[in-house]
Amino acid sequence: MESFQTLSAGRCHVHILPHAGFRTKEVSIRLHVRMDRQHVTPYALLPHMWMNGTDKLPSTRSLTTACDNLYGASVRTSLGKRGGYHILELSASIPDVSFVAEDSLVERALDLLCDVLFDHTEGHGCFDDALVRRELDLHRRRIEAARDEKMSFALQRCFSIACEGTPAALPRLGFVEDLPKLNASQLFGAYEELLQNAEAHAYIVGPFDDLHSVGAALLQRLTEKMIGGSAVPIEREVLPRPESRSVREVTEYDDIHQSQLDLAYITGIGYADPEYPALLMMNGVFGGFAHSKLFIHVRERHSLAYTVWSHVDQVTGMLAVMTGISPEKREQALTIIEQQLNDLRDGKIADEELKYTYRSLRNQHTVLLDQPAALANWHHQGIMCGRQRDINELLTDLERVTRDDITKVAQAIAMSTLYFLTRKDEA
Numbered sequence: 001m002e003s004f005q006t007l008s009a010g011r012c013h014v015h016i017l018p019h020a021g022f023r024t025k026e027v028s029i030r031l032h033v034r035m036d037r038q039h040v041t042p043y044a045l046l047p048h049m050w051m052n053g054t055d056k057l058p059s060t061r062s063l064t065t066a067c068d069n070l071y072g073a074s075v076r077t078s079l080g081k082r083g084g085y086h087i088l089e090l091s092a093s094i095p096d097v098s099f100v101a102e103d104s105l106v107e108r109a110l111d112l113l114c115d116v117l118f119d120h121t122e123g124h125g126c127f128d129d130a131l132v133r134r135e136l137d138l139h140r141r142r143i144e145a146a147r148d149e150k151m152s153f154a155l156q157r158c159f160s161i162a163c164e165g166t167p168a169a170l171p172r173l174g175f176v177e178d179l180p181k182l183n184a185s186q187l188f189g190a191y192e193e194l195l196q197n198a199e200a201h202a203y204i205v206g207p208f209d210d211l212h213s214v215g216a217a218l219l220q221r222l223t224e225k226m227i228g229g230s231a232v233p234i235e236r237e238v239l240p241r242p243e244s245r246s247v248r249e250v251t252e253y254d255d256i257h258q259s260q261l262d263l264a265y266i267t268g269i270g271y272a273d274p275e276y277p278a279l280l281m282m283n284g285v286f287g288g289f290a291h292s293k294l295f296i297h298v299r300e301r302h303s304l305a306y307t308v309w310s311h312v313d314q315v316t317g318m319l320a321v322m323t324g325i326s327p328e329k330r331e332q333a334l335t336i337i338e339q340q341l342n343d344l345r346d347g348k349i350a351d352e353e354l355k356y357t358y359r360s361l362r363n364q365h366t367v368l369l370d371q372p373a374a375l376a377n378w379h380h381q382g383i384m385c386g387r388q389r390d391i392n393e394l395l396t397d398l399e400r401v402t403r404d405d406i407t408k409v410a411q412a413i414a415m416s417t418l419y420f421l422t423r424k425d426e427a
Contacts, residue, residue: 041174083315084167272387
């Protein structure tokens with residue numbers, strides 16, 4: 001795997017990776033900023049608003065036409081969250097059109113991206129009062145729709161409770177109760193604060209003729225708009241292992257057909273830590289794949305859960321177990337989940353479990369090498385977590401993980417939170 005080269009100026013960074021094997025040129029700009037209660041909702045709105053228009057292109061239709069004029073280039077925005085950081089992303093896929101001069105097409109695409117990100121004034125384009133009112137209503141629906149996805153909602157609530165008191169506990173989309181208090185002027189003020197406080201990481205990946213010149217041009221555009229300030233070190237957010245083994249239990253109620261039982265375990269191991277490969281293998285054996293202990297014992301052998309799996313959060317080091325169950329099976333499911341973890345702690349891991357877990361993780365990571373956006377995500381994950389990991393080197397580390405390594409990790413983790421979402425009449 002080739003490495004990204006980085007061009008930096010202050011809090012703006014451009015990461016470039018030439019790749020002749022891709023058929024499109026990928027460009028993305030990510031603004032990450034520390035989350036706080038005051039800004040979480042207005043910042044969550046901004047990526048959605050940007051696609052409603054700029055000062056030069058004051059509507060979604062005019063943006064679409066501009067993309068069509070770039071031989072079908074696609075421009076999109078997204079909102080992400082890693083630990084206690086909001087990530088507002090703007091990206092473009094530019095076709096590798098051989099009959100058009102690359103310099104002209106790429107320059108026009110960069111112009112469009114920078115316009116969508118920077119070409120805004122108060123009261124115009126996407127900050128027009130009518131468009132803002134419409135976007136506020138759409139965002140209310142987004143938050144409500146997220147709550148209707150009970151499995152992901154329960155995981156988010158479990159995560160928030162486990163991370164209570166830290167920025168990581170704040171929801172990605174913000175709070176519905178904030179929306180009536182927001183207007184166009186306040187959102188434009190939040191937009192200006194974002195540009196003053198965020199750190200920018202841009203990615204350029206693909207078959208460019210002169211990638212360094214393209215990267216330098218984009219860096220200049222970013223620094224011209226994001227004047228002043230300096231890079232702020234990313235705060236390490238790995239949750240420390242608790243001193244006691246007490247578990248916080250929270251039950252909440254909703255109109256739900258299938259109860260959600262989610263458990264949060266604190267591992268004390270983050271993406272940058274030496275034990276991270278062993279944690280990935282431990283999670284894979286425990287509940288990360290269809291061959292895992294949780295899937296086999298909780299779902300297949302005892303038919304206790306409609307869904308069951310586990311997941312590691314690289315930033316906080318939290319290992320979460322998610323199950324969809326009938327409410328009367330809660331205690332039995334808990335008993336069997338804990339038994340599988342105890343088996344890991346006792347070293348009861350079959351050779352086949354190790355082999356299948358490594359193969360599954362290898363397939364999961366190898367596919368990233370063929371996706372430009374995935375390579376950018378992988379590199380940015382390293383920035384957010386404080387360490388760059390080469391995918392092939394990680395696969396080598398995973399292959400070297402032993403049964404004893406997994407046992408050691410399993411013995412150190414502790415449950416911190418039990419979250420149960422169910423119907424009121426089933427409690």
